Amino acid sequence: MGPVFSLLALLLLLMPGAVAYGFRNCIQSMENPQSFRCIQRFLKDIISAVGDLPPNATFVNVSHNFISRLPAASFRHLPHLQQLQLVCNRLETIEDWAFENLGALHTLNLSNNHLANLSEGAFRGLGNLINLSLSNNPLSTIHPHALHPLGNLRTLDLYSCRLVSFAEVACSLQGLMKLRVLNLSCNRLNSLSPICPLPPSLSILHLCNNSLQAVDGGGPQLLRYIRNLDLSYNNISNVTSFAGAELQNLSYLLLKGNPLDVFHLLNVSSLRPRRLDYSGLHLGNEGVSKVCQRLGKHQLKHLRLQSNNIRELRNVSLALCPPIRTLDLSWNKLRWLDCVDKWQHKPLESLVVEHNLLNRLSTCQSSSSLKTLQNISFRYNRILSVKYWAFRYAPNLRILHLNINTIAYLDKHALKGLYYLTELRLDNNLLTDLYKSSFADLVRLQTLNLRNNRVSILFPWVFGKLGQLQILDLGGNNIRNLTNKSFSGLSSLSKLYLDGNCIKKISSDIFYPVQGTLEVLDLTGNKLQYITKTQHKSPPFRHLHKLYDLKLQAQQPYGMKIIPAKFFQGLASLRSLYLSENKLLSISPDAFDDLAQLQYLSLADSCNGMQDLPSGIFKNLRRLQKLNLENVGLHSLTLEVFGNLSNLTSLLLAKNQLQTVNVSVANALGLLRYLDLRKCPLSCTCENLWFQNWLTNRWVQVVYLYNYSCDSRQQLGYVYSFDTHVCFLDVGLYLFSVTTPALLLLMLLPLVYHRAYWRLKYHFYILRSWVNDRWRRQDGEHFQYDAFVSYNSADEGWVLEQLVPSLESCKGSFRLCLHHRDFELGKSIVDNIVDSIYHSRKTICVISRSYLQSEWCSLEIQLASYRLFEELKDVLVMVLLEAIPDRELSAYHRMRKVMLKKTYISWPPEPAAQRLFWTKLRKALKGSYTEEEEEEDLYPFDEEDKPLLESTSQLG
CATH class of the missing domain: 3.80.10.10 (Ribonuclease Inhibitor)
Structure with missing residues (x-):
């Protein structure tokens, strides 16, 4: 089943649809694709945070991590970065050129870190930086040239550092000809005596919460260009120190918390009274x-x-x-x-x-x-x-x-x-009670906020005169019941907040007075609860045709439990629906049928027995763009549920029981851009093979995709990189491997049948003999015959007249096995041949031209040679009955192979030589034929043909 599924997955991936990508430690903003948040990821180095971000990133937030060092060229691959947040890390060191290639950066926030000093090259490459925050760092020294690369800097925040020398700070500001705002509040400055003048562009200076005692240490021109000066909460008591300072350009001066005589100050200084706070x-x-x-x-x-x-x-x-x-x-x-x-x-x-x-x-x-x-x-x-x-x-x-x-x-x-x-x-x-006359004269009131009081009852027509009221906030009260006159008179109401009350029931009559205008309704945290799927009364929202935002999440104490059928009937304009934290047991399949305009739906944290959603529940939500299904107990994703969400762009599925992600669902969601599967027990199986292929594309962001680990103790690694070679199925190779042999077989069968029928039959008999030999119980000591005679019927006369009498009638006669005499009746010919060969000590092959042309004789000699080569026994005696040229033997390669391997005995036509022939044959059958005797053999062939017939092995 696995290979089949893998094949389907690969085929589906070739079809148009969604493909995915992800970042190890960052989340890309849906609203701004160039914005990335890498917050609270427990990161210790900056590369692990921004290393995989695309070069078009413009905003990056890497706050609340454990980064202690910024090495050189940390952001070189982000040339378009405009804002960088590194708040609440553990930064101690910024190496030279750490911000190389960030020519577009205009805002850098390094606050709440552990920076104790700034080196000369710390900010090189930030020539266009406008805002720099170093607040809440243990910064005690600044290199005189550390800020010089920041030629376009306008705001410098050094709040709550440990700076002691104002002179050192002033000298570090040289060259910042566009600096407008400098915040030195909450430091340890005790005097204003700079060696270097402040930039003329500086107009706003915050020096509150330091240890300053006077303002004349910097000379009369120190504050010449300052327009907004905060000296609050210092220890300035010497009023005469203001006498020499040029304060005529000040438009705002705050001296709060200083022990000085303000009237004496106005008398001795050039400060205008109207400019003082x-x-x-x-x-x-x-x-x-x-x-x-x-x-x-x-x-x-x-x-x-x-x-x-x-x-x-x-x-x-x-x-x-x-x-x-x-x-x-x-x-x-x-x-x-x-x-x-x-x-x-x-x-x-x-x-x-x-x-x-x-x-x-x-x-x-x-x-x-x-x-x-x-x-x-x-x-x-x-x-x-x-x-x-x-x-x-x-x-x-x-x-x-x-x-x-x-x-x-x-x-x-x-x-x-x-x-x-x-x-x-x-x-x-x-407040506990509201009366009609309380708001009787507020005929132009547009916003009324009564949140977090103790109102329990809304009397009829209490808001009857508020015909222009648009926003009514009654959240956080003790309202238990609403009537059809609770909101009478609110003919212009567009936003109604009733969250955090004790409302147990709602009906269509309650909202009837605001049916034509209400756009936002918040019923979060009330006590609405349904225990049956049947809605006995009319749908509660059937008159709210203009409502576009409805919040029903977190009903107390145990949630809504059930959403009745047709519960949302009438909400033809609804675009956002919040149903999270309701511990839903079931949802009617037609619950959302009337919400054709819905764009956002949240069912998060509703897991209380509900597992998979009913089929067709989203069938009419074709305009839905964002769907939050975190922690709802889902076990699977099916097309019956998600198939119609063709405009969905964001899908949150974190904290569910999903082990596999249905590739068909993913392909059905053609506009999907954001997918969250965090804390799902995804398995590293072939069913998730397609999931890895998403990483090679840039279309759907899968949140923290590279951190999804395999959910099994036997499975190690991550979902994005588990071993998939066992899932790979090369369809072309398999088809080629199957079809090619079949086609070749169909092509060769007729040819083989026509050309090699008998040869195949011959090999079949060879195979049978080999099988029989494997099952045969060998007995090397006793044989039934001395020799099996293999001959052609054309040579039968010579065998019966010459061979048989010479070997069986002489002294010490031999027992021969002959076809016509010794074969067992009723037994197959092949089995008779095999048994005769293996029951005989030797096999005599009487070779002639007729013998060479006989299929049965060829089979017999092949079987005998098989015994010769396999058992390494000298069992073959070859008798050449007539002279056969080598050119004729070459056509019978099997015969020639045997003759080259074994020495043969030729039948001589001369009577005188026949005596020697029988002697050699008897010795061959007895196994006593020596090499010397072999050399005496006479060959009936020419000398030039002799080497082709001699063999390297010997008889006997």
């Missing part, structure tokens, strides 16, 4: 007023007062400030905030009060309107309640963030008057 300067309430006085009267775009230990805002605190567009009071200690209009009458647009201690938002019913205020954020506070008309002062509010608080009470009219609000975030609070 006042966060973290311990201003207090009084300090805020002083700052406002220094800012002048012109409108201010941003005023940041973060981390200033402000505990309350009085009317006087911000009264002297110029008009402010954005006010940031985050990271203070505000416990209570009065209505904004009472302490800010300017055209405020955005108010940020995050990370404070606010515990409530009071009523502001009598407040005046701040018509310019559009954005308020009270995130990360401790707000417990929001009272009646809490935002009356901001009637034109567009965005309101109240998330990540502890709001348990939201007054029914807390949001009253916010007719222009478009985004409301109340997520991550403690």
Whole structure:
């Protein structure tokens, strides 16, 4: 069966279809074929990661491995590489020219490694690099010329290294005439005293979290071209050090966390008050007023007062400030905030009060309107309640963030008057009840986020006035039941998130109010469960004709178990369906029949007794592009299941029980580009022979193909390289080997029959005699006859008149075996001949022309010679009855062969010589004929023919 399957596999591979390729430790992105991720592969050398990547790669991420060294020319074969990520490795050494031939690289990230120093040639070849990150390395020294090859560098990140000398860093920057951003935060710099000037192009400099005490060490021109300077969290207390520095070009200065007098700083330096970020300067309430006085009267775009230990805002605190567009009071200690209009009458647009201690938002019913205020954020506070008309002062509010608080009470009219609000975030609070009047005035609301509260009931028409709402997030609540009026009024809703609730049942009536607009529905992590295949009520989604994304994964506690028939009926536009983590026992074969537009389907991690999918389950999913079947218990791939997925591009089959991959399925998936078979027990058998052939092509990416090991203790090695010679079947050779002998036989049989019939018959008798001899029990001591006489009937007269009387009637007579006298009646002629030869001590061949022409005589002498040559016994006595020329003997090569091997006795015509003839014959029969007697023999032939008839062996 194996060779037959291999033959079929090879034939199928010749047909149009998918062929595969793979990378040892990288995954190619489906969206961007030039992007490769080699993350968390436990790699120790860079070649094992990128050695097999194609030269057209533009993005490579080799992060989170154990690479400690980059040898020279590590990426020479990737000339088009643009981004390279080597984050979180163990890099200690970068050899010279390690980045050779990377002229197109513009971003290099080497952060979170073990680099302690940089050699002179570490970055050679990176002439077009724009962004370089070396953050979180134990980098203490930089060679003065290490960065010189980076002539186009614009951003250099040296965050959290161990740099001590600012002068050394400044000198290493010489030649970087395009550098704009330099991050030296979290190092060990204690002074700014460079020997070399900073590049004039440098405009953004981060020096926070160092040990700087002054800024005058670098001379007045050190910061001349800097526009954005971060000196936060240092130890700068000497304000006079700013006096000599040229700060007039600064547009932003952050001094947060330094023990200095900000007002003294403004007095002695050339810094403009509006360019200073006042966060973290311990201003207090009084300090805020002083700052406002220094800012002048012109409108201010941003005023940041973060981390200033402000505990309350009085009317006087911000009264002297110029008009402010954005006010940031985050990271203070505000416990209570009065209505904004009472302490800010300017055209405020955005108010940020995050990370404070606010515990409530009071009523502001009598407040005046701040018509310019559009954005308020009270995130990360401790707000417990929001009272009646809490935002009356901001009637034109567009965005309101109240998330990540502890709001348990939201007054029914807390949001009253916010007719222009478009985004409301109340997520991550403690809300339990929602009322219809809570959102009655939010007629323009488009996004409502109520995730991670404690809402358990949705009252009818609670969202009835939100006709323009597009996104409603109710995930992470305790909602158990939904009614047909839960979403009434949401005529524009397109995205509904109900994941992480306790919903047990859904019906078509629930979603009827949003049937014409809903596009995304998330029901992940609820308690939907079905125990029968029969759907008693109407399909729950039959009205959602525009829904394109449906999430039903991870139903609690044991999954959906069963997908009823026609469950997805009505979802004519659905493109993405998530059913993973549902421990499915069975799926109805027609479950997906109505999803003709489906492009993505996930059934991952649904293994709970379900093994192979039912035939025809995907028959209508002709537009499906991505299919995730990880860990669903599949044992086989069949055309009945996958045959219609003609547009499938991505197939994930990891963690299944697949031992073989059906080549017919692979060929049916003509557009497949991505195949994941990780952790499948693939076998190294002939059934997977075609799998190896995929490696020689570039069409379908098989994830980590070279790491698939043989799943057997007896099988060693990997699927891509197991020994396949036993599976190879050369069809042409087999056909040639079978047909050629058959044709030759058909051609030769008539010729052989016509020309060699008797010869074949003769050999057949020879074979019979050999077989009989093998079965014969030999007795070398006793013979029935002294000689068997082989003669032709034409010479019978001489035999009966001369030979028989001379040998049987004389003294010491011999017993002869003759055809007509001694052959056993009823026995075949051949068997009689064989028995006579082997029961006789000798065989006398009476040779004449008639004897030579007889087939039976030829058989007799052949049998006798066989005994002579095989048994090495002197059993043959040849009597030449008449003179026969050599030219006649040459036609009988068998006879001539015997005569050349044995000396013969010629019958003389002279009576006087006949006496010697009988003497020689008797001695030959007795076995006493010597060489001397042989020399006395007379030959009836000419002397020139004698050598052709003599033999090298002797008689007796």
